[in-house]
Amino acid sequence: MSITRQDVIHVANLARLELDPAVIDDHVARLTEILEYVAKLNEVDTGGVEPTSHASEHTNAFREDVARPGLAPEHALRNAPESEEQQFVVPKIVG
């Protein structure tokens, strides 16, 4: 399994990362090495084996659907990079 510069740039875009062109080759080399290593899982016969997504003994946690106090707006906004009138401000999205 080898991956290309184009693969790395594509995946970086999916993850909303912009890689410095100088480090892309290093990422290609390291990711290729790691993906070649994890390919050893193909040695394992997993036919009919259910996947495990978590190790918990219980499957669901229900509670009564009742309103409870939440974070006050001033607390929720305190760490905002930019806010205005109790709202988060982001760059313009629609034209």
Add this chain to the structure above:
Amino acid sequence: MQLHELTVGQATKLLRRREVCAREITMAVLERIEALDERIGAYLAVTADLALAQADAADKIIASGQSGSLTGIPMALKDLICTAGVATTCGSRILEHFVPPYDATVVSRLADAGVVLVGKLNMDEFAMGSTCEHSAFRPTRNPWNPDLIPGGSSGGSAAAVSADLCLAALGSDTGGSIRQPAAHCGVVGLKPTYGRVSRYGLVAFASSLDQIGPLTKDVTDCALVLGAIAGHDPADSTSVPREVPDYTSFLQKGIQGMRLGLPREYYGLEGLDGEVAAAVRAAVARLEEMGAVTVDVSLPHTEYGVAAYYIIAPAEASSNLARYDGVKYGRRNAGASLAEMYRQTRSAGFGAEVQRRILIGTYCLSAGYYDAYYRKASQVRTLISRDFAEAFARCDVIVAPVAPTAAFAIGEKVDDPLQMYLSDIFTLPANLAGIPGMSLPCGFTADGRPIGLQLLGRPFDEGTLLRLAYNFEQATDFHLRKPVL
């Protein structure tokens, strides 16, 4: 003995007998940090004013006879555990100025027990690393030798406990991040069963693997701190509504007839250092002299654990870390469009190792690759869990090394991520299977580096791990040796 050297158990007794007050212990710890931490780099923030105010409050509580289990005990927290009003950085530039508006449940529980918070501890960024070299702020040095890594990702926690810069600490363990640094710094560390401790307010790395646990100077302290933080929490739906036993009640029981499983795949591993193997085998022999019996067990999928983990953990991380988008909290770098702002923020805010893991995880979850990677790894995870279930039908505790080698030099593996990942081979399986694991001191290399012994148990059987560990500790003096600082 000086006050900063006290264990939690010793300090609690002295406080209750009024032979010392909480303010004196807290002052001693703060002075110790002031004197030494510039060299060690365990702390990202020291909350001296808060600590002294909490210590004074603790002294009033003690005077009124209303002490909790940890009243007046100075502790510190890995900096991914949210503390209301105190910056929580996760070792990352992207959260450098983040001040949580709420406390993690473990923080509320420690506060209820009377703990004094002395500060926040260094870590690999977002808990991704085994050395503390991936902290965005500073490396932490091993108190036993400043040229060595303290382990990671809870390296600040382990170094602080080892150097008497707090009486006890909390860390988190996603693939060994409590047990491995505990081993490298010569302290006790415990990763509880998945679901034993609430993770509300723990910054998420890999949600199906993360657990919070104690790092302490001895086994008694480990039992005391675990008892204070364990238990169901409605705010974390993965925490389990099971009763929390008094963990100290297990300690005094003997280990006559206890069955210790020795996984043949672990002891036969190529790359297991000779001195580490010898120390672990000597520990097993000691436990046999004390009445335990050994059983040969097999964990046949051991060699696939690293591969499964390094798909599952990055996959979960890539999803969890999508929240760092520069909108609601954390760093923002300007961009002309929303997408450009995301890219600028995340590229500037995340360090190289975090970006690498986001790329691996995103790749493994991307269209066309999900079944080949994530699903396959999740199936292998099932087989690894079954290996443990079968082994625990034949033994009570699995006894193993923590890491294949003792602490290595800062810089030695930093450019070789795969080699770094491979060193997690003995610790990752417990996270994949959700079982409890513990590390305790069991020896030193000829050049004085601590060696850890790992105990793995059945789900929710932390009590048996603590019992075995306590018996070993009583018969040895490794936990009493201190680094020369």
